[in-house]
Structures are given as structure tokens and as C-alpha cells.
Amino acid sequence: MSQAAARKTVVVESNQEPQGNGTMTSPTEPPTQQELFGHPAGLFVLFFAEMWERFSYYGMRALLVFYMTKGFLGYGDTKAYGVYGAYCALVYMTPFLGGMIADRVLGQRRGVIMGGTLMAAGHLLMTIERSSAFYGALALLIVGNGFFKPNIGTIVGRMYGAQNKDKRDGGFTIFYMGVNLGAALSPLLCGLIGERYGWHYGFGLATLGMLIGLAIFVAPNRLTQMLIGAGSLASAASLIYFALEDKILLYYVNAPIAIALLVAAVISVTALEKGGVPKHLGLPPQGEGLFKKQILVILGTLAAVPVVALLVSKNELAGQVLNVFGLLCFAYVVYQAMSSKGVERHRLFVTLPMFFFSMLFWAFFEQAGSSMNNFADRNVDRVTPARVLTQADVGTTLQLEVGQAQLGHTLNGKVFTLDQLDALRKDKKTTIAWPVDATHIGMMVSASEVPASVFQAANPAFILIFGLLFTWLWGAMARRKIEPSTPVKFAMALFQLGLGFGCLWYGAGHPDQRGMVGVSWLLLAYLLQTTGEICLSPVGLSMISKLSPARLVSTMMGAWYVSTAFGEYLASLLAKLTGVTHGGEDGAAHGIPAPIDTVHVYGDVFGRIALAALISAALLLALTPLIKKWMHTDLPMTGEE
Secondary structure, eight states, X not given: OOTTSOTTSOOOOOOOOXXXXXXXXXXXXXXXXXXXXXXXXXXXXXXXXXXXXXXXXXXXXXXXXXXXXXXXXOBOHHHHHHHHHHHHHHHHHHHHHHHHXXXXXXXXXXXXXXXXXXXXXXXXXXXXOOHHHHHHHHHHHHHHXXXXXXXXXXXXXXXOOGGGGGGHHHHHHHHHHHHHHHHHHHIIIIIHHHHHHOHHHHHHHHHHHHHHHHHHHHSOHHHHHHHHHHHHHHHHHHHHHHHTTOHHHIIIIIHHHHHHHHHHHHHHXXXXXXXXXXXXXXXXXXXXTHHHHHHHHHHXXXXXXXXXXXXXXXXXXXHHHHHHHHHHHHHHHHHHHHHSOHHHHHHHHHHHHHHHHHHHHHHHHGGGGTHHHHHHHHHBOOEEEEEEOOGGGTTOEEEEEOOGGGTTSEETTEEOOHHHHHHHHXXXXXXXXEEOOGGGTTXXXXXXXXXXXXXXXXXXXXXXXXXXXXXXXXXXXXXXXXXXXXXXXXXXXXXXXXXXXXXXXXXXXXXXXXXXXXXXXXXHHHHHHHHHHHHHHHXXXXXHHHHSOGGGHHHHHHHHHHHHHHHHHHHHHHHHTTOOSOBOTTOBBOOOOOHHHHHHHHHHHHHHHHHHHHHHHHHHHHHHHHHHHHHTTTSOOGGGO
């Protein structure tokens, strides 16, 4: 399995069709499909569907913590991180159940449609400023993701019959590019628009993205082509428009992504001319009483939404549910290992320590959406200056458009902080009278300021750049018989992750006099974390598919995602250590300190994470000989037999 099988998409590669009783028929060859660039044309349509779904998901993710701390909820850091962690953990639990339900009752196509509809409703509900609507929206997104995430990948896998199965890895690599194009695009639009113009606009844009992705499965081809074209042109134009004031962002980020988006749109429209996604793929299983079962699934899903909303709002309860679910899951893996013999037993046991190190990786990595997001907002210098105040400005009063450049400076004898700036932005009164005194010499007057959420695009953008390079690198090393083993790649991932957090620790230890850190340290950290992700995420999924017995592949893939869910929840606990705003019983924030008072808090925690990641890498390297022995790499792997 290639780079395409990343954690963002669960892939079940099978041409077997489930029957009404949940059993599988013999493999069958799909009808002949028209091809584009040597792959089924439908692949490029699904590429675009997944791109828009990831656009909507990551657009919401880029805004979620900011929305809770700066929006009407007014949560403190600890409360916001708890909700965020519960949300992300449940997002990675539900695909296991959603895939099983689709296999046995709905079929993958209806599973995708149902999931996309629920997610679109969730994004739309986020535009309503009520706490009940907020938690209901998160629940809809969680449940919808459970249906959408596993099933669209399954449809991709089923496009490839036995006659072109050797192209499957390449197909998933193309599909994975769609995942990351959408993930890179969303913070640049949803994040920026949400921060600058209003949260509901950002969430509304995510809703439109989800609806465009959903249209591919329900709308006529002509209408879908029009939606793809219009959505892509509007998005590309918006990327250029919003980056015109920042030439670096325009030339190196927004313009390349806009070009990639337009090229992808042309290819997808062409693919739809060739028929798009074949109608026979992802159909419901055949069997008696199927309609009643589908009605029960719909009713059960609707009943589950308020339960999930409660779990997210009471995030400690979500942690307890995760613990019980996880213990049952891994106890089942141990039971299956004990029931097996010889090589099969060893390989199943090997997955357990790999699950553990994967969990640690995601616990550290997923600071990106929480503590690193707030660090970028509060302590990373994101300003391009128009000019700098000098001695000549002392004694004057400027009508100043205040922004991040003023944080940490004094205004009328009081330190200007981020919560004051956010309040001015909320009231749209950011141009104020600013008396200049001697302490303001050297203060920047901002020409442009990059919103903090935009930096969420760094990880997927780096994957687009380096993903195929790593795929080529592993292949070249394999041909020379020097490719690192799976546990060594995991150790490399943890090592690079540790270096990334080491960059943040060093940057936070060397701020300017206001407590602001250079943006290069944040970007370097994202680069190292991304190369670490490439060494672990697709490699881990490939490992599961190869080490698991055929009867347990889906179960073990689900267990892999449960370990990821644990990592997401642990990430929220780590993020709470960086909390610099504290709430009362209702979780409301009590103000954000000046940057000089917060930078060391983030630096200390990031330094500890760096050390923990490096120690974990060393420990895994020490265990590698035993793990390799129990993997029995000298014998054919399950996926190679």
C-alpha cells in the first residue's frame, strides 16, 4: 500500500460484495470502465469529492479552537482543548462503525451520501450562535464522518479489478493528493474568512464545500460539472484576491494551490464526460428485510446524534467511553492473537507496540489544531510591516489600524493584549487613536497580517510537496534492498516530530522583547512534523494490511484508528498544559496575558514534548530487533501472498 493510504482515509481494498447477511460473495470483475491517464475515470471524480469533503472538515478544524475561545462561547483554553480533544477522538472512532454498517446494510454509496448530508447539516448548524446548536453541529460532523470517511475509500479500491490491481497503489496516491489539496485549501479560505469577516461565513463556506462534494453522488453529471467549475473558479479567484496584499503568501502558497485546484477541476470535469463513478459500485447488499434495516439505521443514527453531542460537551465522559471502547477493542486483538498460532500469533502481537507508538505520535502531532494554533495566534510574528515608528513619531497621536504588531506595547499606561484586540475586531472598531511615546520606538505599523488559522495549511501543503518524493524514495531504497523496516520508519517519524517541537522550544526561548517568535520556527516545525507523518501514517496502514490475517484486516484497521482516537484525546490533555486563560465553572475565559507572559508557557510544554518524542524514538529503535523478528519479514506478508 502506498502513501495514498494515509490516516485521513480508511481504505478497505476488496472487490467482494457483501450480501444481506453480511457475508461476502466471490470476487467479481467490475464492468469495463473508461480510463483517464491510465486509471478509471471515476477516480478523478472521487478525488474531487474527497477534496471538497476535506475542505469542509479542515476548514472547520482550523476555526474550532478560535471559535470556542474568541466567539460567543468565550471558553478558556482548558475547556476549549477538552471539547476539541473529545471531538477529534470521536471522529476517529466512528468510521469503524460506519464502515461495518455500510458493508452490511447501506452500501458504500448510500453511506457516503448519508455521511455527507449529516456533515453539511453540521457545518450549517455551526453558523447558529447557540451552545446547543454548537454541540449538535459537532455531533452531526462526528456521525457523518463515520459514514463518509471509510466508504469513499472503499469505492476507490473497488474500481480496480484483478486486471489492473497493480495500478491500485498509484490510484490511491492520486486520491491522497485530493485529500491534501482540500486540507491545504480550507485554512486559506475558511480560516481566513472566518477570522476576518465572521465565524458564520467561514462555516458557511465549509457547508458549500461539503455540498459540492456530495453533489457528485446525487446530481446529474452536467449539474455536477457546473458546480465543480463554478466552485473551483470562485475558490481560485478568492485565493488570489485575499493574498494580493501579502506577496510571499501569494507567490509561494495561494497561487500554486489555486493553479492545482483549477487543473484538478478540469480533470474532474473531463472524467465526468467519461461517465464518472460507475453506478454499480457501492450498491447495498441484497437480502430480505433490507429496507427495514436501512430505516432502522437512519433512526438509530438520528438517535445517536444527541448522545454524541452530550459526550462532546461532557468531554471527560467521552474519555471514559473511549477507554472502555479501546480496552474492548485491544482485548479482542489480544484474544485473536492468543487464539492464533505461530507466525500469525507473532504478527498480531507485534501490532500492539506499534499501536502504542502510533498513539504517542498522534498525541504529540495533534497539537497542531490546538496548542500550536493558539501559539501561532498569540506568540508568532505574522505581520508584514509598512513602516516602523521612530523618534520623529514620539509625541504624536496616530489613527492606527491596530493588529498583532501592537500586542505587548502600552496604550494609555496599560499593556495591549490579544483579548482587547479581539474585542475591537468583534465590534469592527480597530482604527483607534494611539498616542506615541518613547516606548513605542521600533513598533511596527502593519501592512498586512496573516491570520493564525492560515498556518494550518502548512502540513497538507508540505505533504503535496514531499509525499510523492517519499514514495519514490522508499521504492528506490527497496530496489537496492536498503529500505528501512517499519519500526525504524516509525522511530524516524518520532525523531522528526521531536526535532519539530525542538524548533518551537528554541524559538520560544529566543523571542523578541514583546515575546513574539519568528514565523520561520513555526514553519520549520510543521515541515519536520509533516515528514514525520509521511514516515508513519501510510507506513502504518500498509503494515496493518500486511500483518493481519485476511479474516481480521478490517478489524485491525479499525483498531489502528482507535489507537489514533486515543492519541487525539491524549493530545487534548497535553494541550491543557499550555492553557494561559482560565475559566470559571462555565469555562469562560478571564483574559489573555501579554505575549511576553505566555511565550515561556508554550516553550516549556513544547520542549517536554520534544524530549518525550526523542526518548520514544530511541526506545522503539531498541525494540526494533525483537519487533522485526516477530514480524517474520523473511516470510511472505499477508498482503503479498
